[in-house]
Amino acid sequence: MVRLLALALGVASFAVPVQANDLVTDYTLDNGMQVVVVEDHRAPVVMHMVWYKAGSADEQPGVSGVAHFLEHLLFKSTDNMESGEFSATVAANGGRDNAFTSYDMTAYHQRVASDRLELMMRMESDRMVNLRLQEHEVATEREVIIEERNQRVENNPGALFREQLSAAQYQNHRYGVPVIGWRHEMEALSLQDARSFYDTFYAPNNAILLVAGDVEPLAVKALAEQYYGVLPANPDLPERARPQEPPQISPRRMTYNDPRVAQPYVTRSYLAPERNPGDQETAAALTLLAEILGGGQTSVLSQKLQFEQKKVVYAASWYNGTSLDATTFDFVVVPVPGVSLQEVEDAMDAVVAEFIETGVDAEQLARIKMQLRASEIYERDNVSSLANRYGRALTAGLTIADIQAWSDTLQAVSEEDIIAAAEQVFDKRRSVTGWLMGQEEVTQ
Amino acid sequence: MIRYVIAFVSVFAALPAWAEINIKEVTSPGGIKAWLVEEPSIPFVAVELRFRGGTSLDAEGKRGATNLMVGLLEEGAGDLDAQGFARQSEELAAQFGYDSHADAVSISARFLTENRDEALALLRLSLVEPSFPEVAVERVRGQVLSGLRSSLKDPDKIAGKRMSALTYGAHPYATAGEGTIESVSALTRDDIVAAHQGALSKDRLYVGVVGDITAEELGPMLDQLLGALPETGASLPGEADLTFGGGIDVVDFDTPQSVAVFAQPGIHRNDEDFFPAYVLNVVLGGGGFESRLMTEVRQKRGLTYGVYSYLVLRDQANVYMGSVSSANDRVAEAIDVIRAEWAKMADTGATPDEVEKAKALLTGAYPLRFDGNGSIARIMVGMQMDGMPVDYIVNRNDLVNAVTVEDVNRVAKEFLDPDLLTFVVVGKPDGV
Numbered sequence: 078m079v080r081l082l083a084l085a086l087g088v089a090s091f092a093v094p095v096q097a098n099d100l101v102t103d104y105t106l107d108n109g110m111q112v113v114v115v116e117d118h119r120a121p122v123v124m125h126m127v128w129y130k131a132g133s134a135d136e137q138p139g140v141s142g143v144a145h146f147l148e149h150l151l152f153k154s155t156d157n158m159e160s161g162e163f164s165a166t167v168a169a170n171g172g173r174d175n176a177f178t179s180y181d182m183t184a185y186h187q188r189v190a191s192d193r194l195e196l197m198m199r200m201e202s203d204r205m206v207n208l209r210l211q212e213h214e215v216a217t218e219r220e221v222i223i224e225e226r227n228q229r230v231e232n233n234p235g236a237l238f239r240e241q242l243s244a245a246q247y248q249n250h251r252y253g254v255p256v257i258g259w260r261h262e263m264e265a266l267s268l269q270d271a272r273s274f275y276d277t278f279y280a281p282n283n284a285i286l287l288v289a290g291d292v293e294p295l296a297v298k299a300l301a302e303q304y305y306g307v308l309p310a311n312p313d314l315p316e317r318a319r320p321q322e323p324p325q326i327s328p329r330r331m332t333y334n335d336p337r338v339a340q341p342y343v344t345r346s347y348l349a350p351e352r353n354p355g356d357q358e359t360a361a362a363l364t365l366l367a368e369i370l371g372g373g374q375t376s377v378l379s380q381k382l383q384f385e386q387k388k389v390v391y392a393a394s395w396y397n398g399t400s401l402d403a404t405t406f407d408f409v410v411v412p413v414p415g416v417s418l419q420e421v422e423d424a425m426d427a428v429v430a431e432f433i434e435t436g437v438d439a440e441q442l443a444r445i446k447m448q449l450r451a452s453e454i455y456e457r458d459n460v461s462s463l464a465n466r467y468g469r470a471l472t473a474g475l476t477i478a479d480i481q482a483w484s485d486t487l488q489a490v491s492e493e494d495i496i497a498a499a500e501q502v503f504d505k506r507r508s509v510t511g512w513l514m515g516q517e518e519v520t521q
Numbered sequence: 522m523i524r525y526v527i528a529f530v531s532v533f534a535a536l537p538a539w540a541e542i543n544i545k546e547v548t549s550p551g552g553i554k555a556w557l558v559e560e561p562s563i564p565f566v567a568v569e570l571r572f573r574g575g576t577s578l579d580a581e582g583k584r585g586a587t588n589l590m591v592g593l594l595e596e597g598a599g600d601l602d603a604q605g606f607a608r609q610s611e612e613l614a615a616q617f618g619y620d621s622h623a624d625a626v627s628i629s630a631r632f633l634t635e636n637r638d639e640a641l642a643l644l645r646l647s648l649v650e651p652s653f654p655e656v657a658v659e660r661v662r663g664q665v666l667s668g669l670r671s672s673l674k675d676p677d678k679i680a681g682k683r684m685s686a687l688t689y690g691a692h693p694y695a696t697a698g699e700g701t702i703e704s705v706s707a708l709t710r711d712d713i714v715a716a717h718q719g720a721l722s723k724d725r726l727y728v729g730v731v732g733d734i735t736a737e738e739l740g741p742m743l744d745q746l747l748g749a750l751p752e753t754g755a756s757l758p759g760e761a762d763l764t765f766g767g768g769i770d771v772v773d774f775d776t777p778q779s780v781a782v783f784a785q786p787g788i789h790r791n792d793e794d795f796f797p798a799y800v801l802n803v804v805l806g807g808g809g810f811e812s813r814l815m816t817e818v819r820q821k822r823g824l825t826y827g828v829y830s831y832l833v834l835r836d837q838a839n840v841y842m843g844s845v846s847s848a849n850d851r852v853a854e855a856i857d858v859i860r861a862e863w864a865k866m867a868d869t870g871a872t873p874d875e876v877e878k879a880k881a882l883l884t885g886a887y888p889l890r891f892d893g894n895g896s897i898a899r900i901m902v903g904m905q906m907d908g909m910p911v912d913y914i915v916n917r918n919d920l921v922n923a924v925t926v927e928d929v930n931r932v933a934k935e936f937l938d939p940d941l942l943t944f945v946v947v948g949k950p951d952g953v
Contacts, residue, residue, distance in 0.1 A: 119560070119562065120888070120891060120892065121888075122888065122889055122892060152810070160820075161810065161811070161816075161820065164809065164810040164811065165810070165811050165878070168808065168809060168810075168811055168878065168881070168882045169878050169881045169882065170881070170885055171881055171882060171884060171885005171886050171887075171888075171889070172885060172886070172889070173809070173886060173889065188889055189885075189889075190885065190888070190889075216823075217820070217821065217822065217823040218823065219823070220822075220823025220824070221819055221823045221825070221826055222826075223848075224778070224823070224824070224825050224826045224846065224847060224848065225826035227777055227778035227826075227846065227848055228778060228826050228827075228846045231776075231777045231778060232676060232776050232777060232778045232780070232846070336674075336775065337674045337775070337776060338674070339670040339671045339672075339673060339674045340667050340670055340671045373607065373611075374603065374604065374607035375604055375607045375608050375611060380604065383660065384603070384604065384660075387660070390663050390664050390667045391664065391667075411667065413663055414663075444608065444611040444612050445611070447611070447612065447614050448611055448614045450614070451565075451614030451633055452614075454563060454564060454565055454633060455565060455616075455631065457563050458563055458565070458567075458893045458894050458895070459892075459893050461892075
């Protein structure tokens with residue numbers, strides 16, 4: 078397959094590299110905690126991460142932002158550590174640490190010299206079970222997350238617009254609620270809210286340990302058993318069954334005016350299927366579809382709208398199938414001055430319709446597949462990003478087998494699969510279209 | 522035939538738990554110098570090229586020419602138009618990045634060993650034979666203008682721009698390298714061609730290469746890739762005359778959270794007090810969660826999501842800067858706390874414990890930077906531009922460790938100037 082592809086492109090075929098799979102070892106501790114080790118022995122550095130299968134979409138109604146708020150509070154006191162001691166210890170050992178929260182997961186990570194791995198495990202396993210929340214710290218940190226929301230969202234009309242679009246796309250699922258939370262609910266988040274989320278979701282049987290770098294899998298296993306393996310599983314861990322979207326039978330449209338917008342644009346999203354265990358073919362086709370339609374300079378939208386019709390400064394499409402529940406396929410088109418939002422929206426629709434008529438350019442598909450194969454080589458230069466890919470997928474309900482089958486699944490996608498996926502997803506009745514405009518913009 | 526000047530240094534070898542990085546200094550038959558790390562374990566090569574000068578080379582009245590030129594390098598070269606160039610790089614799975622900033626034009630490339638010759642030929646075309654087709658100039662100009670319109674309404678950009686205007690006087694640093702809507706609109710294709718001649722010349726070139734390639738292969742490759750560039754380019758601007766008013770400059774902008782940047786005179790990398798100042802900055806505002814500013818402004822008072830300080834080391838100016846964002850009704854307090862911490866540090870200095878922790882952070886974090894072929898190539902180019910020897914990597918942590926708490930506190934007293942510390946605030950700040 079590779080060889081044929083390469084020959085067809087007139088490119089020297091490259092020796093198939095060591096598969097990324099060979100770098101990855103995984104096992105499960107007796108208490109249900111999954112462990113994944115990614116080896117890279119070029120430098121004596123390690124990335125230590127714990128991922129929880131708990132994100133903002135696992136929150137109860139009314140406490141939006143609590144998953145992210147708790148993430149902040151995990152840097153405060155535990156029974157064995159002072160407030161701030163975790164990060165201070167990482168820093169004193171020459172490391173860097175941080176954390177992030179998304180819809181389907183929360184992750185904590187440290188990058189340190191590999192001989193400090195045990196210390197990281199000792200501290201990270203401690204705060205998995207021994208968090209000691211204190212009222213005054215909760216109150217101050219709530220101010221911090223409000224300022225974080227100010228910085229990321231309130232000061233950014235594009236971010237405010239995206240929040241509204243998601244809320245329009247997801248009317249019943251928690252993906253419609255921002256990860257950072259709605260401001261009025263954030264202001265009311267309490268110690269008890271954070272504690273409740275912690276008690277429900279922070280347990281070894283809901284966590285994944287990911288270690289990437291200069292480590293031996295067996296040594297990691299021994300340490301993991303020592304520090305994480307002794308923690309009790311939570312027998313009451315809830316099943317991740319969130320409210321799902323009802324069938325969308327009517328297109329949704331919204332406009333947002335904000336005087337801080339200098340460059341108006343149009344967005345379009347469609348509800349789309351995600352990768353599921355043992356069933357990733359449609360998601361693979363959609364991944365390639367997004368590349369073909371709007372992945373870069375030579376994509377269909379750029380070619381037609383930017384180069385031929387000269388109606389846009391920028392056009393793109395994207396799709397992220399790594400999601401526990403239904404995801405979206407997205408477009409954005411940014412008009413050149415003098416072209417109206419209606420005109421670029423119509424032009425975008427026409428290009429997509431024409432694409433479905435005429436089909437996939439075989440050479441373009443071959444180029445994209447070639448780049449996907451090369452990205453596996455480039456990724457070996459950055460095992461942290463490889464580990465992140467595993468973390469995202471595992472917390473989105475996929476298995477190691479699914480992750481390792483993904484690149485072959487992508488390579489197996491045919492031109493017909495892509496058109497079929499486009500026809501399945503691009504149904505106006507399941508769409509949300511948004512116009513972002515400055516104050517003075519005429520809606521016509 | 523091939524003259525190699527190869528210095529072999531086993532970096533980190535003597536230290537526990539540090540990687541060994543063997544840097545070879547290579548000189549091509551045509552005289553182009555490069556630093557190379559042979560890393561054959563993954564079949565690809567990362568190349569980092571930097572040309573000193575960057576957007577500061579823009580000719581009088583042609584602000585934005587270098588930036589627009591760099592944006593056009595991959596938009597048509599040799600016989601290829603923009604789409605043809607993109608298609609070829611996609612077929613090769615080669616990745617080229619072209620960027621410009623106030624002191625340099627930088628090119629980052631990576632390509633598979635299998636496609637090395639084809640990828641380099643394509644990269645060469647974009648550097649040596651860009652064609653700057655009129656149609657591409659108009660298209661990319663449109664993109665740049667779109668970005669400029671957006672930055673007029675972006676509080677972070679407004680703050681940075683205002684601070685530069687206040688600080689750098691008549692120097693090119695005082696204005697944005699992207700230019701203005703007026704200056705970019707007026708640029709002609711001839712201006713772009715001149716900017717290319719001025720900015721990409723061999724006498725300002727620095728090269729770092731890491732990956733699946735040997736020193737023997739690299740020499741001829743460098744000549745092939747870069748040999749046809751002009752010997753010399755436009756003249757560099759002189760040193761900037763810096764001005765700091767010491768007050769608070771408010772730019773009125775209707776947004777809920779004020780964005781503030783602050784600045785005072787900085788310190789030169791070759792100053793004998795540079796390392797004490799470097800450690801001092803970690804204690805004050807550069808060290809992440811543990812810094813004094815972060816502790817006082819974020820952890821204790823919840824006034825911000827983040828407050829940072831950093832030493833800005835430019836070719837023609839050194840500034841000590843920082844940034845913070847707070848709601849309009851709280852930013853005044855954040856500014857008061859920052860100024861008070863500045864004064865307190867100048868007065869009473871850091872504790873021995875703070876200095877030791879800062880040194881541990883700096884020395885421990887240093888090897889973490891060498892975390893991939895591309896990053897190592899970038900670090901090596903930066904070192905060359907700063908005139909550092911190959912063995913700086915080995916000695917750098919010793920220089921940090923030699924800093925004493927007395928050094929830090931002496932420098933804090935001399936260097937920190939709470940009265941000159943100048944703030945720019947963008948927003949609707951209360952009580953400022």
